[in-house]
Amino acid sequence: MTEETPDTPSLAPFFEAAQNAPMEPSGGLLERIEADALAMMPTPDAPVAVRHRGIFAQVLECVGGWPAVSGLVAATAAGVWIGASPSVLVPDGVAVLLWHEAGVVTSDALEPLSGFDGLLVEG
Amino acid sequence: MTVPLDAMNDLSDDALLVRYANGDSEAARALTARLTPRVFGHAYRLLGNRHDAEDVTQEAMMRLWKIAPEWRQGEAQVSTWLYRVTANLCIDRVRRKPAQSLDSIPDPEDGAQSVAEMLQNKARVGALHAALGALPDRQRQAVVLRHLEGLGNPEIARIMNIGPRAVESLIARGKRALAVVLAGRRKDLGYTDD
Numbered sequence: 001m002t003e004e005t006p007d008t009p010s011l012a013p014f015f016e017a018a019q020n021a022p023m024e025p026s027g028g029l030l031e032r033i034e035a036d037a038l039a040m041m042p043t044p045d046a047p048v049a050v051r052h053r054g055i056f057a058q059v060l061e062c063v064g065g066w067p068a069v070s071g072l073v074a075a076t077a078a079g080v081w082i083g084a085s086p087s088v089l090v091p092d093g094v095a096v097l098l099w100h101e102a103g104v105v106t107s108d109a110l111e112p113l114s115g116f117d118g119l120l121v122e123g
Numbered sequence: 124m125t126v127p128l129d130a131m132n133d134l135s136d137d138a139l140l141v142r143y144a145n146g147d148s149e150a151a152r153a154l155t156a157r158l159t160p161r162v163f164g165h166a167y168r169l170l171g172n173r174h175d176a177e178d179v180t181q182e183a184m185m186r187l188w189k190i191a192p193e194w195r196q197g198e199a200q201v202s203t204w205l206y207r208v209t210a211n212l213c214i215d216r217v218r219r220k221p222a223q224s225l226d227s228i229p230d231p232e233d234g235a236q237s238v239a240e241m242l243q244n245k246a247r248v249g250a251l252h253a254a255l256g257a258l259p260d261r262q263r264q265a266v267v268l269r270h271l272e273g274l275g276n277p278e279i280a281r282i283m284n285i286g287p288r289a290v291e292s293l294i295a296r297g298k299r300a301l302a303v304v305l306a307g308r309r310k311d312l313g314y315t316d317d
Contacts, residue, residue, distance in 0.1 A: 010302055014254075015270045017247040023164040029177045033159050033184045037151035040188040042144055 136201035137194070144191040151188075159184065161202065162209050168267045169213040171252030179212045206268065206282045214260045254304040262297035269294050 063069060131139060131153035139157075142150035162183050167176035186208055187201070194201075255263050261283070268279045269290075280287045 010306060011270075011298055014247055014251040014301075014305060017244050018168065018251050018271050019273075021244065021248045023160070023167055025159050025163040025177065025180065029163065029180060030155060030159055033181055034152060034155045036181065036185050037143070037155055037188050038148055040185070041146055041148065041151055042192050043146050 137196045140187070140191050140194050140201055141196050143188070144194065154187075155184070158187070158201070158205060162205055165206060165209050165267070165272060166213055168252070168255070168271045169210060169263060170216065171249075171256055175216055179209060179216060182212055183209045200281075203278065203281050206272075206274075207284070210264045210282070214264070217256070217260065250305060251301075254301050257304060258297050258300055262293050262300065265290055265293035266297040266301065270298075 060066070060069065063072065131149060134142070134150075134153075136154070136158070139150045139154050143154060159180060163176055163180040166179040166183070167173060170176050170179065183205060187205060255267065258266065264283060265279060268274045268282060269276070274282075276287045276290045279290045283290065283293075285293075
């Protein structure tokens with residue numbers, strides 16, 4: 001097994017002595033390793049622990065997860081914004097209520113068509 | 124299903140590891156009995172110290188138990204993987220410890236030999252271990268795998284994750300360095316230059 005070369009003529013007896021030296025692990029080591037093996041052995045049939053989810057996680061799942069929640073939040077924000085600062089083409093609900101109370105409700109205020117639609121109808 | 128320990132002798136390391144991963148305690152015992160001496164021998168030859176070699180052996184085997192559920196049968200040899208893990212653990216341990224002098228290397232234990240022979244062999248093995256300890260890590264690993272474990276160059280190349288020519292180079296350089304260190308001790312250790 002050991003090739004003798006001009007550079008290494010003296011190693012064979014050392015390798016031979018090392019190969020023949022007993023190299024047995026102690027009984028204690030074997031016992032420890034076997035104990036480790038049994039302790040770490042996977043148990044495929046072991047029941048998997050059931051994890052209870054919180055109420056928030058359950059609600060999240062009901063509405064369709066985070067993407068659905070982000071859509072809901074965006075729609076809500078848009079609704080609030082439109083309600084708080086309506087464009088001129090959208091009837092102002094708050095003003096309608098106020099004028100109605102003050103008795104100055106005009107037909108325009110209750111006009112189901114928007115101002116732009118009205119222009120189109122009237123030509 | 125559990126197979127008796129004797130019947131496990133015909134199974135490959137791979138097959139035993141898969142059985143272990145499926146909860147077969149006899150496979151655990153068979154692997155322990157089969158692989159521990161090999162891992163311990165390799166660690167001992169790299170470290171030259173029984174206590175450290177036992178620690179490394181236990182750690183290497185623990186890593187094997189840990190990886191068992193993910194082991195893919197036929198992809199790699201268990202022994203190749205273990206030699207690699209053992210060598211890496213040994214190298215880590217050697218790097219953490221200060222260098223030892225030749226006299227501080229404990230002699231290996233021996234059994235049924237005459238006292239004179241036993242002492243001489245102890246001295247020879249101790250000297251070789253000390254000289255191996257003075258080599259760079261990769262040279263020591265290659266020389267031990269080739270000349271003490273008896274592995275072929277292709278297997279060593281797989282273990283060390285290098286090419287066969289690099290293995291040859293490491294072994295040649297390692298042996299030259301060993302020859303220089305041990306040359307002065309041949310007469311002390313009972314060898315004659317014939």
